[in-house]
């Protein structure tokens with residue numbers, strides 16, 4: 001076995017060995033998009049415009065819901081899901097402390113108050129028991145995020161939402177193609193939201209989003225809100241009369257057309273990635289001190305991110321998890337594995353959520369140390385994504401696993417490197 005790249009050995013994966021482009025447009029896709037451009041009819045209300053409405057139908061069908069409402073981002077979808085679902089200014093909305101910032105920012109945009117609940121240490125998703133503890137008489141909704149592509153504990157969250165009559169929103173922006181007890185995400189709560197941002201598993205050539213629901217009231221309301229609050233009836237002339245505060249959240253035709261093309265192969269692409277990443281997961285599970293993603297038997301993982309934790313204690317390794325993480329991070333990057341520390345602080349540590357900055361009303365300033373599991377996960381985990389979404393996924397997963405095995409074959413060297421590193425600078429997890 002050659003020396004670690006960190007110590008001057010040859011890297012396990014040579015530069016350029018993998019195609020890391022994502023999203024990557026095929027020639028066929030470029031041709032189809034060119035045809036859309038040549039055809040014209042770019043306004044969402046244009047009679048020649050068919051792609052937006054067709055995407056709504058097709059995506060709703062794939063999600064097992066009756067209605068789909070296309071918008072121009074996942075954040076816009078969340079914003080409208082909350083408002084159309086009845087969230088009003090000053091209401092409290094439970095949001096997991098670990099997610100992309102939009103899951104909670106949309107709550108502020110609805111002039112409601114995000115109340116952060118902790119996550120489960122194995123699934124990284126909202127912990128239903130902790131969410132229950134955060135309920136108050138002002139709680140109006142719960143946002144369940146299927147983080148990194150793994151569906152949240154929807155049965156428990158549905159039960160939690162049922163009796164007080166809370167709106168249950170699924171943020172499925174990272175989970176295209178994932179299933180929970182055999183059913184696709186997006187149809188498991190009152191309303192589901194997704195994103196077609198170019199970085200997601202179902203990417204367009206820019207921005208896009210969509211909300212899915214079985215509730216005709218929510219669908220109609222969301223459709224009005226994306227169009228300046230105008231109530232437009234299909235087949236009738238646009239009235240140009242705004243009934244309420246709305247936004248311009250309409251989806252661009254070209255973006256819709258590309259998502260439609262990609263939706264045709266989503267199931268196949270997802271299952272290829274699942275096979276490749278399950279293989280990598282099994283190999284990494286054999287490495288002492290590494291905890292690969294956990295996938296409960298009743299759901300499938302869409303693997304938007306592959307997050308693994310470092311648990312040196314459990315493996316009898318005498319080094320602090322943070323120190324080991326820093327050493328492993330550097331060793332893997334040197335070998336050509338593009339791991340990263342994605343999300344550095346729990347959501348409640350973002351200044352926008354503190355001291356009522358975003359909402360103008362002071363929430364019971366959620367304390368960052370009130371989400372210890374989130375803080376622990378952020379301190380001892382790394383994520384891997386690049387190379388795993390694209391066409392080279394299978395080869396990438398194999399090469400990455402081999403590089404991990406190489407690093408672990410030199411664990412003594414990595415451990416002494418970890419001990420020699422300065423302690424990590426204090427992060428916002430300790431800030432008040």
Ligand SMILES: *Cc1c(COP(=O)(O)O)cnc(C)c1O
Nearest residue numbers: 073074075100102103173195197
């Ligand atoms: C990307 C993402 C969003 C926001 O989607 P945009 O289309 O980028 O606005 C919301 N929630 C989660 C979990 C995401 O990953």
